[in-house]
Amino acid sequence: MNIERLTGELSIRRQLADGTATQLEAVKQIIQQVKIEGDAALMHFAKKWDRAELSSLRVTKEEIEEAAGRFDPRLLGDLTEAANNIRSYHEGQKQQGYRHDREDGSYVAQRVTAIESAGLYVPGGTAAYPSSVLMNVIPAQVAGVERIVVISPPDSEGKLSDGVLVAAHILGIEELYKSGGAQAIAALAYGTESIEPVDKITGPGNIFVALAKREVNGDVAIDMIAGPSEIAIIADESAYADEIAADLLSQAEHDPLASAVLLTESLEMAEQVQAQVAKQLKTLPRADIATASIRDHGMIYVADTRAELIRAANQLAPEHLEIMTSDAERLSEEIRHAGAIFIGRYSSxxxxxxxxxxxHVLPTNSTARFSSALSVYDFVKRTSIVHYSEQAWRNNQEKIARLARLEGLEAHARAVESRAWKKENQS
Amino acid sequence: MNIERLTGELSIRRQLADGTATQLEAVKQIIQQVKIEGDAALMHFAKKWDRAELSSLRVTKEEIEEAAGRFDPRLLGDLTEAANNIRSYHEGQKQQGYRHDREDGSYVAQRVTAIESAGLYVPGGTAAYPSSVLMNVIPAQVAGVERIVVISPPDSEGKLSDGVLVAAHILGIEELYKSGGAQAIAALAYGTESIEPVDKITGPGNIFVALAKREVNGDVAIDMIAGPSEIAIIADESAYADEIAADLLSQAEHDPLASAVLLTESLEMAEQVQAQVAKQLKTLPRADIATASIRDHGMIYVADTRAELIRAANQLAPEHLEIMTSDAERLSEEIRHAGAIFIGRYSSxxxxxxxxxxxHVLPTNSTARFSSALSVYDFVKRTSIVHYSEQAWRNNQEKIARLARLEGLEAHARAVESRAWKKENQS
Incomplete structure (x- = not known):
């Protein structure tokens, strides 16, 4: 892990999941095939890519109950407690409508309603993360989404992982399907015989999933398309080098493209962390991934002043920012751009x-400058309401008509004036 | 305007601004040229497409004051009053952060901050809409965006329209630039010598603007890319056919692709509106546009029941929905999907x-199923905060490590456990 003096602006490399022209073409064809052939296409692709012979796409109640029955009860308890914490935090995001009444009897209002249906894509194989099920489903539930669907590629025996089934079970999700990749996204977007389409698709996935989400975007809503994961840590000499190194490595084990950055004023701390990273790397099961990540995207910056550290952190706008300094809470208030901030030693x-x-679904690639964690807000929409009374119309119709004519929109002016047509005849 | 019996599902045609491969290639080249040549490219394109010889890109204070000086004072008053109403409505959208404290000394919180800078694209020529300036700038101001920039193509004399300048002036916007099309979007996204880049770009535009916004999306945030405008009206016999027709035509004059739909149980009303539309069309200055719109995208549906009307409205999920029935307010509560609802006769x-x-920036193409009007929410972002106390860590570290290992992420487990490494040695 290299150590560099922090001087001036950091150069930030964006890592976007653009895919190749060939991959995009393949995704487009898959989407077409699902649109035309429906379930048959999903079965076909499950056989081709997941080596699974499926007799039906929907996960049965029995499969869910069996998974729950054989699941480690301690883990079941852990997932349940995590789910409760996640639900509690997201309750704070419930949006209220409002209404402004005016003396002339008019009002304007905003009505907040949940989207009707949402589909969560859950990757299969080694990346079957029950935590992703919790993080995507719970905000939708808190928002009040009526129909929540989970879709995930089956293993070669035609099953979903126990962890995913149990996480869904804990949340009361009963509609799960076995399909992966671009075909699963197409099924959620356009529907098949077995799968009703949804209004919004969320969840992580490989390049084919990302490309498919981009393709269907607009026909349905999608969440952000995340880049590789990132951590930045601001630490002073009150922190412990082995803990900093362990935290940097927890990010690095995700992906060779993941980035882990330490920002510190202490050259001594920098060197200690460098040594700790090298040492701890050796014993990690995913050492190959973490080594590549640290080598290509790991960096320790040493700055002369606290202000430079803060500027660099804001410039990075990292997905995750840990602050391990003696004044961590105060320092956090100077951070303007970060997906999530972890304050103090125990907030790994x-x-x-x-x-x-x-x-844990957070903006990457510096997009924390303008975007946010997945939230309840992503599963609601707002309708504006305008009610004008006769009095309000009478007071304002001339102004509105003038503004319309200023823009050359005569029919707009006449629409507002039309309410006088009969009145003028009457009076 | 055709009248049809409403039977079963409506077939909804989506109209997306996809552009041609040639247009996309042109846009990509323009963006590249702006990235490389900066201001010079903007000057070059202004000469080429706007026939404007610019000596500088920025609008001067004098230009703004001159425009304000010669502007119709009544219109200035109208715009100011509109701006006040818009500001007042959007104040209701200010988001608060929150913090949940737990007994173990830990807390989770959500911090809401404004994005730093936003750029508004305003089309030029016949479509220079001061109202768009109000509708895009005010939510950003209410959100607390520090730097708000307006960019718009100059006329052949190198000027922006008085209406746009005055609207900006009313709002206290002082940073305006003269550039249009894809090059203006590129300048906002990547910056030039004269123009600092922004974090988010909003505002309507032609196909080149739309394609450029799609291209830069991700490097900066963009608002939705709107399709042609839409109105649906639900009316019963308490409504007036001439007023309904006038409202339908106000939408139709926007664009040959705009759509105007009447939903009613009354065949008599349907026929009256049909006749009124034909009659009123003749006298409109933009009759050619409105005629094409009504012919290709206008429709009157007659349903047997109120329930069918409501179902059709929800299925359309129209950008604008007017309800002109004797029970308009109650009926509006059954509408789940609409960008904006206008209740009662006087709410044209x-x-x-x-x-x-x-x-007035609202979701089109049935996307009101899952998206919303432009709002203050579009100009803020939220940072999650996690603070764990030593006690909270002690109570939960085993669970967290177990969940990490369930997902095969050993370094995650060790990161949490690392806080015990020294403690174990100490005790």
Whole structure:
């Protein structure tokens, strides 16, 4: 892990999931095939890519109950407690409508309603993350989404992972399907015989899933398309190098493209962390991934002043920012751009990834400058309401007609004036 | 305007601004050229497409004051009153952060901050809409965006329209630039010598603007890319056919692709509106546009029951929905999907387009199923905060490590456990 002096602006490499032209073409064809052939296409692709012979796409009640029955009860308890924490945090995001009444009898209002249906894509194989089920489903439930569907690729025996089934079970989700990749996204977007389409698709996935989500975007809503995961840590000499290193590595084990950055004023701390990272790396099961990540996207910056650290953190706008300084809470108030901030020694990032209650679906690639964690807000929409009384119309119709004519929109002016047509005849 | 019996599901045609491959290629090249040549490219394109010889890109204070000086004072008053109404409505959208404290000394919180900078694209020429300036700038101001920039193509004399300048002036916007099309979007996204880049770009535009916004999306945030405008009206026999027709035509004059739909149980009303539309069309200055719109995208549906009307309205999920029935307010509660609802006879759509205070940037193409009007929410972002106390860590670290190992993420487990490494040695 390299150590560099922090001077001036950081150069930030964006890592976007653009895919190749060939991949995009394949995704487009898959979507077409699902649109035309429906279930048959999903079965076909399950056989081709998941090596699964499926007799039906929907997960049965028995499959869910069997998974729950053989699941480690301690883990069941852990997932349940995590779910409760996540639900509690997200309750704070419930949006209220409002209404402004005016003396002339008119009002304007905003009505908040949940979207009707949402589909969560859950990757299969080694990346079957029950925590993703909690993080995507719970905000939708808190929003009041009536129909929530989970879709995930089956293993070669035609099953979904126990962890995913149990997480869904804990949340009361009963509509799960076996399909992966672009075909699953197409099924959620356009429907098949077995699968009713949904209004919004969320959840992580590989490049084919990402490309398919981009393709269907607009026909349905999608969540953000996340880039590789990122952590930045601001630490002073009150922190412990081995803990900082462990936290950096927890990010690095995700993906060779994941990035882990330490920002510190202390060269001594920098060197200690460098040594700790090298040491701890050796014993990690996913050492190959973490090594590549640290080598290509790991960096320790040493700054002369606290202000430079803060500027660099804001410039990075990292997905995750840990602050391990003696004044962590105060320092956090100077951070303007970060997906999530973890304050103090005991707030290691996995605390938030799994358990504390905040959402682990967070903006990457510096997009925390303008975007936010997945939330209840992503599963509601707002309708504006305008009610004008006769009095309000009478007071304002001339102004409205003038503004319309200023823009050359005569029919707009006449629409407002038309309410006088009969009145003028009457009076 | 055709009359049809409403039977079963409506077939909804989506109209997306996809552009041609040639247009997309042109847009990509323009963006590249702006990235490389900066201001010079903007000057070059202004000469090429706007026939404007610009000596500088920024609008001067004098230009703004001159425009304000010669502007009709009544219109200035109208715009100011509209701006006040819009500001008042959007104040209801200010988001608060929150913090949940737990007994173990831990807390989770959500912090809401404004994005730093936003750029509004305003089309030029015949479509120079001061109201768009109000509708895009005010939500950003209420959100607390520090830097708000307006960019718009100059006329052949190198000027922006008085209406746009005055609307900006009323709002206290001082940073305006003269550039249009894809090059203006590129300048906002990547910056030039004269123009600092922004974090979010909003505002309507032609196909080149739409394609450029899609291209830069991700590097900066963009608002939705709107399709042609839409109105649906639910009316019973308490309504007046001439007023309904006038409202339908106010939508139709926007664009040959705009759609105007009447939903009613009354065949008599249907026929009266049909006749009124034909009659009123003749005298409209933009009759050619409105005629094409009504012919290709206008429709009157007659249903047997109120329930069918409501179902059709929800299925359309129209950008604008007017309800002109004797029980309009009650009926509006059964509408689940609409960008904006206009309740009662005096709430003609232009009331909301210009004046009432709600935003006129609304979801089209049935996307009101899952998206919403432009709002203050579009100009803020939320940062999650996690603080774990030593006690909270002690109580939960085993659970968190177990959940991490369930997902095969050993380094995550060790990160949480690392806080015990020294403690174990100490005790």
């Amino acid at each position: 990032e996995p605390v938030g990834d799994y358990f504390a209650g905040t959402n | 759509e232009p009331v909301g387009d210009y004046f009432a205070g709600t935003n």
